[in-house]
Amino acid sequence: MTESTPGRRRGDDLEHAIFDAALAELAEVGYANVRMEAVAARAKAGKASLYKRWPDRARLIQAAARYKATEVEPSFEPSGDLRGDMRKVMRHIAGQQASPFGEAIRGWIGELKSTPDEVTEDLRTRIETPRIRIFAKIYEDGVARGTVKPEALHPRVVNLAPGLxxxxxxxxxxxxxxxxxxxxxxxxxxxxxxxxxGAERLEES
Incomplete structure (x- = not known):
């Protein structure tokens, strides 16, 4: 079987299959034990397909994390239950951290010194921006309802929950x-x- 035969995938289809395989391998063996050869075998792709795109394990995992980051947060609309909405989103983030995506992020942190600044900033933006947007939406809804202080809309405050x-x-x-x-x-x-x-409503509930 030739390298191009196993699935005859090209472009995005091949890349996504490799990313999924990398994250699955990550979940099974941990970041330190991920090998390009094992990812290629799991994705049913040739090793050259990987090395042509990513020179090493670190770059592959970073790319897989960026790919997965687009799926981190679902669409979300505030319900008016401030604490309940925050708890729901925070549980979702914790659930993502318990997945292979979380292991990828932990591995990425360990490789920061060797990661180009533009790659680091791109990945950080892809992860943080959707979460900040959701908490901003919750807080804006709370301000309109009179349950959230207007100063809570400061970016540092909005990012506090996911930061914790x-x-x-x-x-x-x-x-x-x-x-x-x-x-x-x-x-x-x-x-x-x-x-x-807002505190009174919380006590009543």
Whole structure:
């Protein structure tokens, strides 16, 4: 069987198959043990197909993470339940961190010194921007309802929830549990962003 035969895929189809194989291999063996040959075998692609696009494991995993980053967040509309909406999105992020995507990000962090600045910034933007957009939407809805302080719309505050989850994930090597998410909400986030009216509604619920 020739290298071009196994599936006769080209372009995006081939790349996506390789990315999926890389993430599956990552989940099974961990970042340190990922080998280009194993990814090629899993994707049913020739090794040359990988090395033609990515010179090494680090570049391949970074590309796979960028590809997967587009699937990190679902479309989301606020329900009016400020704490409930935040908890839902935070649980989703923690779930993603427990997936091969999370392992890819952890591996990428370990390779930062050898990663070009433009690649680092591109990946950071692909990961952070959808999450910031969702929390901004939740906070904007809360401001309109009178449950969120207007100053909560500052970019640093909007990015605080995903930032807390990422810090926990990277320093503990595991995603935040539901109990940890509840602590973040009750002791950090809600006291910071909720108005008196928002706090009263939280107590009533």
């Amino acid at each position: 989850l990422t810090h926990y994930f990277l320093t503990r090597a595991e995603p935040a549990t539901d109990d940890v998410i509840e602590e973040f909400l009750d002791h950090v986030l809600m006291p910071l962003i909720a108005t008196g009216e």
